[in-house]
Amino acid sequence: MKLNLAFYQDEDVVGLAKAFLGKVLYTNINDIRCAGIITETEAYAGITDKASHAYGNRFTRRTAPMYKSGGLAYVYLIYGIHSLFNIVTGPEGMPHAVLVRSVAPLEGVDHMKKRRNMQSTRDLTNGPGKLSTALGIHYSHSGESLEGTKIWIEDRGIKPTDHQISTGPRIGIDYAEEDASLPYRFVYNHGKEI
């Protein structure tokens, strides 16, 4: 039930960011298997998006995976401390990516707690740096294929309804000027009946 490559290679990165809500992110790192339901995403739309690392067709060793065809991980270090996990989408040469900001713990919860040095599941994976730590994702995994055995995404039949999804501007990108207010952030209000 892994998502196939065609799913990732859609050109509509904003639509895809929404479509990833409810999908399940799996990792199998150091022989430890963990999974979480994706509950918050942000779209980063290629070379025209001032919030994107690939804005203005900027190509560096860090951003190189974004330019490949969809279905890879783009992971980078922020503030010297946290690895942030992104899904590379779109066809080759079009540097679209979807940042996973939050997941709900599903499998391997004890291992996640251990990695995060926590006792309860509260706030275990509700932030981009937190979920990477919990799932064992490190910036050295950047460029890793999502068709491989370390990191992948499955459809487990969880489908948020429209009234369970909230939309809003992206977080922490004040530098992006007018693009900072674009409604590219999607939240799955999972477990709540509104």
Place this chain on the structure above:
DNA sequence: TATAAGATTTACT
């Protein structure tokens, strides 16, 4: 080589 700044989290006041 040097410098500034960051898709954040956590601990402290």
Place this chain on the structure above:
DNA sequence: GTAAATCTTATAT
């Protein structure tokens, strides 16, 4: 609510 932690990357000398 405010600030410190911490280091790679991008950009400039």
